[in-house]
Amino acid sequence: MATKLTEEVLFTLNHKAFDKFCESAEFYIETKKVAEDYKKEKEALSNRLELFKKERQDLQEQHIKKVTEMEAFKDNPTEYVYSKIEADDIASKVTAIDFIISEMENDFLELKMKFFPLFQTAITEDRSEVYTAFETYNKAVEKVANEMLEAVKEAQTQARRDLPADVQASFNDVVHDSRLPEINWGKYRGGHWTRFFPEVATLKISK
Known part of the structure; x- marks a missing residue:
């Protein structure tokens, strides 16, 4: 099973510095x-x-x-x-x-x-x-957002490497054959579950 990412690991805000800024501003x-x-x-x-x-x-x-x-x-x-x-x-x-x-x-x-x-x-x-x-804050948000999007791309690349082409071919050969009768999970053909990789954010914040 893959290691699950958590928000605590990915995002950390320096509340002390931010609170000090808010108090003095x-x-x-x-x-x-x-x-x-x-x-x-x-x-x-x-x-x-x-x-x-x-x-x-x-x-x-x-x-x-x-x-x-x-x-x-x-x-x-x-x-x-x-x-x-x-x-x-x-x-x-x-x-x-x-x-x-x-x-x-x-x-x-x-x-x-x-x-x-x-x-x-x-x-x-x-x-x-x-x-x-707030210029520094805005730049920090952009920097973190861009870094997260780049990290997700790297994770996608790793996921694709972990699913060999022959496995994808076998999966598609069965799941996407329209001749199969619509029984059991066949009625979900074309749904999100038939995709190999989950959709992720594609927004790119300008640097």
């Missing part, structure tokens, strides 16, 4: 910097927007109060007119704030337009650093 530094700046400016803009929304809500409540007062003062011209003037002034302020809030939606869009190229530049630089950091 920091990736996407520039992208994180840009993201931090974006979050700060967006937060400042959001806080400003909330202030205007709160002011609008307060003014809206004041306007409702003044309109209610106007009903109470409808028989008092002086107070009625005074309340009407105040209500109109409040309504004017609400309209102005609505316009400001609408404009601030464009401010958010302009903020994104500002940071779009910054993110693009940062991620390009960071990806380049990640590729460089």
